[in-house]
Amino acid sequence: MKDNTAVISEINGLLGSNTRRAYVRSFGCQLNVSDGEKIQGLLKKMGYSFTENEHEADLIILNTCAVRENAEDRVYGIVGSMKKLKELKPSLIIGIAGCMTAQSHVAEKIKKSYPQVDFVMGTSAISALPDLLLETLKGSGFSADITEYDDFSETVEQVRGSSFKASVPVMFGCNNFCTYCIVPYVRGRERSRRPEDIISEVRQLVSEGYKEIMLLGQNVNSYGKDLGGDISFPQLLRELNKIEGDFWIRFMSSHPKDASRELIDAIFDCEKVAKHLHLPVQSGSSEVLARMNRRYTIEDYLGIVDYIRSRDPDFSLTTDLIVGFPDETDEDFRATLSLVKNVRYDNLYSFIYSKRSGTRAAEMPDSTSEEEKGRRMRELLEVQREVSTEHYKRFIGRTMRVLVDDVSKKKEGWLTGKSSEFIIVEFEGADSLIGQFVDVEITGAMNWAVTGKITERDSSK
Ligand code: SAM
Ligand code: SF4
Numbered sequence: 231m232k233d234n235t236a237v238i239s240e241i242n243g244l245l246g247s248n249t250r251r252a253y254v255r256s257f258g259c260q261l262n263v264s265d266g267e268k269i270q271g272l273l274k275k276m277g278y279s280f281t282e283n284e285h286e287a288d289l290i291i292l293n294t295c296a297v298r299e300n301a302e303d304r305v306y307g308i309v310g311s312m313k314k315l316k317e318l319k320p321s322l323i324i325g326i327a328g329c330m331t332a333q334s335h336v337a338e339k340i341k342k343s344y345p346q347v348d349f350v351m352g353t354s355a356i357s358a359l360p361d362l363l364l365e366t367l368k369g370s371g372f373s374a375d376i377t378e379y380d381d382f383s384e385t386v387e388q389v390r391g392s393s394f395k396a397s398v399p400v401m402f403g404c405n406n407f408c409t410y411c412i413v414p415y416v417r418g419r420e421r422s423r424r425p426e427d428i429i430s431e432v433r434q435l436v437s438e439g440y441k442e443i444m445l446l447g448q449n450v451n452s453y454g455k456d457l458g459g460d461i462s463f464p465q466l467l468r469e470l471n472k473i474e475g476d477f478w479i480r481f482m483s484s485h486p487k488d489a490s491r492e493l494i495d496a497i498f499d500c501e502k503v504a505k506h507l508h509l510p511v512q513s514g515s516s517e518v519l520a521r522m523n524r525r526y527t528i529e530d531y532l533g534i535v536d537y538i539r540s541r542d543p544d545f546s547l548t549t550d551l552i553v554g555f556p557d558e559t560d561e562d563f564r565a566t567l568s569l570v571k572n573v574r575y576d577n578l579y580s581f582i583y584s585k586r587s588g589t590r591a592a593e594m595p596d597s598t599s600e601e602e603k604g605r606r607m608r609e610l611l612e613v614q615r616e617v618s619t620e621h622y623k624r625f626i627g628r629t630m631r632v633l634v635d636d637v638s639k640k641k642e643g644w645l646t647g648k649s650s651e652f653i654i655v656e657f658e659g660a661d662s663l664i665g666q667f668v669d670v671e672i673t674g675a676m677n678w679a680v681t682g683k684i685t686e687r688d689s690s691k
C-alpha cells in the first residue's frame with residue numbers, strides 16, 4: 231500500500247479551484263465494481279465529484295474486464311470514441327484501469343494505438359492513481375503502473391453505488407487456473423483479508439443501514455487457506471451471522487471443488503445467510519470439466535446438489551455455463567442440457583467460449599464452428615426458459631421476503647426486488663419501499679420473475 235498523502239496535496243495545489251468531475255465506469259464482475267468504488271474513494275480524497283455523463287468529465291477512468299473478447303472489444307470501442315471528447319476538451323484526462331491493463335500486450339496496444347489515453351494502471355495498483363494523475367497533470371506524457379502493490383482494501387473509503395446493498399471482498403486473486411480463464415493471470419494469487427477486518431467492515435455497514443452484504447471472491451470456499459488455516463469460509467459466515475441487525479448475507483462465487491457440507495450446513499444454520507447458492511458448473515460433461523481443469527466430475531457436483539436438496543428439495547441454485555469449449559462434442563453438450571433439466575436451476579449465466587491468449591485452452595484444437603456454438607447456446611437458453619417457467623411455479627402461494635431494489639421497468643406503479651432465494655419478485659408498491667425488506671405473497675410465475683402482493687403486515691411499514 232502506497233502512502234499518497236503528499237502526492238494528493240500536490241495535486242490539490244496544482245488543480246487549485248479547477249473543476250474536478252470524474253466519470254468512472256466499471257465493467258465485468260462485482261469484484262471489479264468494488265475496485266471502481268475504491269477508485270472513486272481515492273478520487274473523492276482528491277476533491278473530485280462524480281458525473282454519469284462523460285461529456286461533463288474532467289477525468290475519465292474506465293475500469294475494464296478481460297474475461298471475454300467481447301468485453302475487451304467494447305472497451306476498445308469506447309476508448310476509440312473518446313478521441314473526439316479529448317479533441318473538444320484537451321485538458322480531459324483519460325485513464326484505463328482493471329483487468330485488461332494487467333495484460334502487457336493490451337497495455338502496449340493502448341499506448342501505441344490510443345494516444346488519447348494518459349495512463350494505465352493495473353488491478354493491484356489502485357493506490358498508484360494519485361501518482362499517475364500527478365504525472366499527467368505535470369505533462370509527463372503516457373504513464374503506466376502495473377506493479378502489484380498491497381490490496382488497498384483496509385484503508386480507503388469507498389464511494390458505494392447503493393445505500394442499501396454493499397459488496398465486501400473477502401479475498402482477492404485466484405489460484406485455480408481453469409484452462410479457459412484469464413482471471414488468475416490478471417488478478418494474481420489468492421490473498422484472504424483478515425477476518426477481523428471483514429467483520430468490522432460488515433458491522434459498520436449494517437450500522438449505516440445496509441440491508442444486503444455481498445461477500446466476494448473468485449472462490450470464497452478457499453477463503454482463509456492462506457491465513458494459516460485458523461478460519462474457513464463457513465466459519466466466517468457463522469461469525470458474520472452473529473452481527474446484530476436486520477440484514478442478509480450473500481456470497482459468490484463458490485467453486486464446486488471445495489463446496490463442502492460445512493458450507494451448506496452454515497447456509498441452513500445461519501438465518502441471515504440468503505437461501506440461495508450460486509454454484510458454477512461450467513459444463514455437464516466430466517470430460518470437458520477435466521480439460522477445463524475444474525477438478526470435479528459431474529458425479530462430485532451432483533453429490534453436493536443432492537446434499538443441498540436432501541435438506542431442502544426446493545433450494546434455489548444458479549450456475550455459470552460455458553458453451554463451445556474447444557472440441558465440445560454434441561454429446562458433451564447434450565450432457566449439459568440434461569444437467570440443466572436435472573438440477574432445475576433458477577437461473578443460468580451462460581457464455582459462448584471466448585479464446586483468451588495466454589491461457590491453456592487457447593492452445594487446444596477446436597473443430598466446432600462458431601455457427602454451431604451459437605445454435606447450442608440458443609438451445610440451452612430455450613431449455614432453461616422451460617425449466618425456470620416450470621420451476622418458478624413452486625413459489626406460488628408462498629410468502630417471500632424481498633429486498634426492494636427499484637421501480638419496475640415493466641409496469642407503472644410496480645416495484646422490483648430480489649427474494650432471499652435470489653428470485654426477481656415484482657409487485658405493486660410505493661417508491662418509498664426501495665431499500666426496505668417487504669413480505670410478498672406470490673400469485674404468479676413467469677420465466678424470469680415471480681409476481682405477487684405485499685402482505686398486510688409489511689405494507690404498513
Ligand atoms: N471464479 C468464478 C468461478 O470459478 O465460478 C468465475 C468467475 S468468471 C469472472 C465468471 C464466469 O465467466 C465463469 O464462471 C465462466 O462461466 C465465464 N468465463 C470465464 N472465462 C471465460 C471464457 N474464456 N469464455 C467464456 N466464458 C468465460
Ligand atoms: Fe477463473 Fe476458474 Fe479462477 Fe473462477 S476459479 S476465476 S473460472 S480460474
Ligand code: F3S
Pocket residue numbers: 257258259260261262294295296297328329412413416417
Ligand atoms: Fe472480473 Fe472481468 Fe476481471 S470478470 S476479475 S473484471 S476479467
